[in-house]
Amino acid sequence: MSTQTNYIPLTDGVSDNTGFAFYNVTALSNWLSGHWEFVHGQASYATFSVRVPKNMAVTPNASIVLEIFANDATAGHTANFQTSDALVSTTLDVGSLASASPQAFTTTSTAYGRVTLTFAVQSSLIAGDLLVVKIATATTGTQPVANMLVFAYLKIDQTV
Amino acid sequence: MARNFNGTSDLITVPAVSNALDISSGPMTVSLWMYPTSVGTEHDPMAKWGASGPGQNFLIALGSPSLSAANQLGFVVGRLAPITGVFGAIATAITANAWYQVTLAVDANAKYSGSPVAIFSLAGAASGSNVQAFRENRTAGGVNLNIGGQQVTIPTFAGRVAQAAMWNTVLSTYEVGALQAGVSPSRIRPQSLVGFWPLYGTSSPEDDLSGHAYNGTLTGTTVATQPPGTAY
Numbered sequence: 001m002s003t004q005t006n007y008i009p010l011t012d013g014v015s016d017n018t019g020f021a022f023y024n025v026t027a028l029s030n031w032l033s034g035h036w037e038f039v040h041g042q043a044s045y046a047t048f049s050v051r052v053p054k055n056m057a058v059t060p061n062a063s064i065v066l067e068i069f070a071n072d073a074t075a076g077h078t079a080n081f082q083t084s085d086a087l088v089s090t091t092l093d094v095g096s097l098a099s100a101s102p103q104a105f106t107t108t109s110t111a112y113g114r115v116t117l118t119f120a121v122q123s124s125l126i127a128g129d130l131l132v133v134k135i136a137t138a139t140t141g142t143q144p145v146a147n148m149l150v151f152a153y154l155k156i157d158q159t160v
Numbered sequence: 161m162a163r164n165f166n167g168t169s170d171l172i173t174v175p176a177v178s179n180a181l182d183i184s185s186g187p188m189t190v191s192l193w194m195y196p197t198s199v200g201t202e203h204d205p206m207a208k209w210g211a212s213g214p215g216q217n218f219l220i221a222l223g224s225p226s227l228s229a230a231n232q233l234g235f236v237v238g239r240l241a242p243i244t245g246v247f248g249a250i251a252t253a254i255t256a257n258a259w260y261q262v263t264l265a266v267d268a269n270a271k272y273s274g275s276p277v278a279i280f281s282l283a284g285a286a287s288g289s290n291v292q293a294f295r296e297n298r299t300a301g302g303v304n305l306n307i308g309g310q311q312v313t314i315p316t317f318a319g320r321v322a323q324a325a326m327w328n329t330v331l332s333t334y335e336v337g338a339l340q341a342g343v344s345p346s347r348i349r350p351q352s353l354v355g356f357w358p359l360y361g362t363s364s365p366e367d368d369l370s371g372h373a374y375n376g377t378l379t380g381t382t383v384a385t386q387p388p389g390t391a392y
Contacts, residue, residue, distance in 0.1 A: 014350060014351065015349060017329065017349070017351075017352070018332075019271075019272065019330075019331060019332025019334060019335055019349075020332060020334065022332075022334055022335045022338050022343075022348060022349075023338065023343055023347040023348070024334075024337070024338040024341060024343060025338070025341045025342055025343055026341070027341075037334070037338075039332075039334055147334070
């Protein structure tokens with residue numbers, strides 16, 4: 001038996017009603033990127049869910065990882081992101097989601113440069129349960145000049 | 161896939177009286193892909209509208225003499241007469257045998273604009289938009305929603321329609337952009353989606369996949385290929 005760190009995509013994304021968080025497809029040079037998109041300079045959120053794997057390690061070291069990209073080649077533009085989560089055990093109608101501290105997405109000098117933000121999962125995970133995750137962005141910071149493309153994962157240690 | 165309409169009698173009729181599709185006030189958005197095979201006389205791809213009486217909600221019309229030139233796309237929200245509704249047209253030539261994405265968004269509460277507006281957008285083989293100040297004069301009941309035509313007795317659409325959808329909210333320009341990029345309506349604000357007819361052509365009636373089951377009754381139509389890049 002060993003421990004392996006895996007990335008499980010968050011699924012079943014639904015936006016808030018602001019119209020500033022949405023699923024989109026962007027035609028890049030050589031492929032079509034399907035992703036969740038957050039409008040720059042606007043506060044919005046989307047919610048997702050992910051199944052906690054049955055073979056979660058005793059110490060799962062769980063986190064929510066956001067890989068964020070923007071078509072902005074000016075380094076230093078920033079936008080705050082924050083994740084919140086709650087565990088569904090007996091009811092889907094969970095209470096308040098617990099929030100991790102916000103972190104800044106900062107653009108690089110490369111258009112669509114890859115930036116990874118890692119947020120600690122706030123809930124005490126139980127193998128096999130459903131984790132509800134909210135991803136929010138805010139208007140704070142010197143905003144990027146383009147929308148932010150977000151890929152979201154549950155990073156977790158599993159016993160294999 | 162899509163449904164092909166013969167321009168004379170083919171139609172898909174959806175119940176839209178006293179249900180969630182019967183939007184007589186507030187924000188709404190309508191979206192579809194169309195592939196006209198005939199341009200030059202009036203062929204209307206989607207409507208919940210009648211020339212008179214209650215239930216005049218919206219009309220998307222290709223080549224309506226009341227709204228546009230013969231090769232242009234026009235819209236109405238509410239009544240045309242006797243109370244003047246909101247109407248306009250996109251001054252872009254529509255050509256036959258090409259796919260277009262059409263969205264009509266009614267921002268009745270000025271959520272995204274400084275004042276209430278109706279925004280009519282076209283993308284695909286040609287693009288354009290028309291924005292009109294909005295005033296409410298829609299009425300409830302009356303008529304059903306038709307895909308591939310305005311009313312049974314009025315010339316129907318000649319060509320293909322796919323991915324028709326309706327929301328009881330106004331979508332942002334970003335979300336409209338996603339629809340134009342080929343994203344499925346089912347992925348855009350599903351909590352506000354009151355009707356979604358992909359028109360896969362695999363069942364009769366055509367399924368409404370919004371969760372409301374406002375399925376469309378077929379009169380004629382044949383199965384045709386879908387718009388390019390709408391598999392997202």
